[in-house]
Amino acid sequence: MAHxxxxxxxxxxxxxxxxxxxxxxxxxxxxxxxxxxxxxxxHNNWPAEMWIQTSYNTLGGQHSNGGTAFRGNxxxxxxTWDVDNQIFWPKKPYSSWVKHISSASWKSxxxxxxxxxxxxxxxxxxxxxxWRYVWNETNTTWDLTNELA
Amino acid sequence: MQKKILTDQxxxxxxxxxxxxxxxxxxxxxxxxxxxxxxxxxxxxxxxxDKLNDYVREHINLKYSFNLINKxxxxxxxxxxxxxxxxxxxxxxxxxxxxDYTLLYxxxxxxxxxxxxxxxxxxxxxxxxxxxxxxxxxMFPSTNMYYLTNNQKDSxxxxxxxxxxxx
Numbered sequence: 001m002a003h004x005x006x007x008x009x010x011x012x013x014x015x016x017x018x019x020x021x022x023x024x025x026x027x028x029x030x031x032x033x034x035x036x037x038x039x040x041x042x043h044n045n046w047p048a049e050m051w052i053q054t055s056y057n058t059l060g061g062q063h064s065n066g067g068t069a070f071r072g073n074x075x076x077x078x079x080t081w082d083v084d085n086q087i088f089w090p091k092k093p094y095s096s097w098v099k100h101i102s103s104a105s106w107k108s109x110x111x112x113x114x115x116x117x118x119x120x121x122x123x124x125x126x127x128x129x130x131w132r133y134v135w136n137e138t139n140t141t142w143d144l145t146n147e148l149a
Numbered sequence: 150m151q152k153k154i155l156t157d158q159x160x161x162x163x164x165x166x167x168x169x170x171x172x173x174x175x176x177x178x179x180x181x182x183x184x185x186x187x188x189x190x191x192x193x194x195x196x197x198x199d200k201l202n203d204y205v206r207e208h209i210n211l212k213y214s215f216n217l218i219n220k221x222x223x224x225x226x227x228x229x230x231x232x233x234x235x236x237x238x239x240x241x242x243x244x245x246x247x248x249d250y251t252l253l254y255x256x257x258x259x260x261x262x263x264x265x266x267x268x269x270x271x272x273x274x275x276x277x278x279x280x281x282x283x284x285x286x287x288m289f290p291s292t293n294m295y296y297l298t299n300n301q302k303d304s305x306x307x308x309x310x311x312x313x314x315x316x
Contacts (some may be wrong), residue, residue: 008207008208008211009166009168012211013211014207014208014210014211015210017208045199045200046168046171046203047168047170047171048283050168077210077211078211079234087190099292113299
């Protein structure tokens, strides 16, 4: 089973359809994206070049079964197709965040939050606290908060 | 202080911006509307109708995150200076089978105005007017009464109506 994302004119994903592998075989019986696109154009009234194949098992630039990651993330409604980087991007979580190509994900401009200390982790385990770093878009910082406070 | 929105009464409208060379074939739609009106039969479904319907459903889902399910569709032809009676697409005694939304699509229109009535709390019977132009859609809750005024002089107006449920 193959999956194709249907793109809007602004490269947003409108929907994702599945296609039988047999419907995208070329003359040499090799699965070919362009054949699948042509099939979808014929049967779904939308131009071939606006159907882009996506991998169900790819997330964050990695393939869940150890295979080759394909186009960054499995496309979903509202994702944006990035032609230059050949990646489906989810919605940007904060306006200051930037694309991180190799992980096909959005990262804060100052990188990931620090890891919790052993003490904080122990307190989380004991459920006396619930320490977590929360992104502060106003100050562009990671703020350590105790959600139980 | 907090706020809870209990219901939403919104009107969605805009042009059906299909990809280049994939525009809605409005001549075909007008033929189907004419045929349906002349023979008093249901509107013929077609690939062109599917394109229009898919466009609306998918873009509403993308932008406003709710799904539309088709109920019915029909087409109307309006003569010059024809004003419709007030229209309401819900059946007050059969709300269960009534649609949530009514969509009007301008297949071939000129000087065609839609007036949609709504209540703003105790201010009953307010209205909002919009001109429905070629290739434009207007979608509003089916509980809103509306009517169309056709001020064109020398042509017929063709309007397609689609009703939807939402989930």
